[in-house]
Amino acid sequence: MEALAKAADFHLVRRVITHPNAAGGEQFDGCDAATFDADLACGRFALHWPAHDLRYGIPNTELTCLDKGRNALVNLSRKVLTDAHIAFPGFIVVNLSANPEVLAQRLAARGRESADSIAKRLTRQVELPDGLAVINVVNDGPLDGTVRTILARLADQAVAAAPSAMREIS
Numbered sequence: 259m260e261a262l263a264k265a266a267d268f269h270l271v272r273r274v275i276t277h278p279n280a281a282g283g284e285q286f287d288g289c290d291a292a293t294f295d296a297d298l299a300c301g302r303f304a305l306h307w308p309a310h311d312l313r314y315g316i317p318n319t320e321l322t323c324l325d326k327g328r329n330a331l332v333n334l335s336r337k338v339l340t341d342a343h344i345a346f347p348g349f350i351v352v353n354l355s356a357n358p359e360v361l362a363q364r365l366a367a368r369g370r371e372s373a374d375s376i377a378k379r380l381t382r383q384v385e386l387p388d389g390l391a392v393i394n395v396v397n398d399g400p401l402d403g404t405v406r407t408i409l410a411r412l413a414d415q416a417v418a419a420a421p422s423a424m425r426e427i428s
Contacts, residue, residue: 259284263331265405266412269323271332274303274315284333287317304345307337321346340387350415351390352408354397391415 263270272285274297279288289297294313298306303315316332323330324346334342343349356364358380365376386392393411397404 259331259333261401261405262408266329266331266409268329268331269320271316271320271330273333274317276313305334305338305341307335309335309337336384336386339390343387343390349391350412351386351392352412353386353392353394354404355394356397360398 259270262268272287274287274289274294276291276294277286277288279286291313294315297303297315297317302317304318304321306313306315308314314335316334320332321330339351362376362380365371365379366373371379393408393415395404395407395411
């Protein structure tokens, strides 16, 4: 996501997660459940969902870039894709997949999941909701190739959405 955001000058959305900041991985804002509940109650989040015994939120402030015409890139759960589609006109899902061997290696290298959790994840079949604009990309090769593929498909999607007017995606 960082490489794609940099290549296209997308705003990379920072999520709030009920997880300690020291947990590593992506850049996020960690908080406890009580703080998350308070933020939720005061309307701080544009989207929120539970997953993997954690709670995730997308702060409204992270999406002000949309009002300025800048695209945002955010890691979402399939649970909120329909909500995002409804809330954000022009919402496009970039659905990355990898063959099971590559995915198993990547998950093991992260060191955040047990071997049992990885095995369960590899057998999980999750469908995307209907009615979404989806770009499917197999992410088995070098990162720069995946980024080029995504950018080309996003450009194709923009042309298909507005066939009478060419729009440049940068």
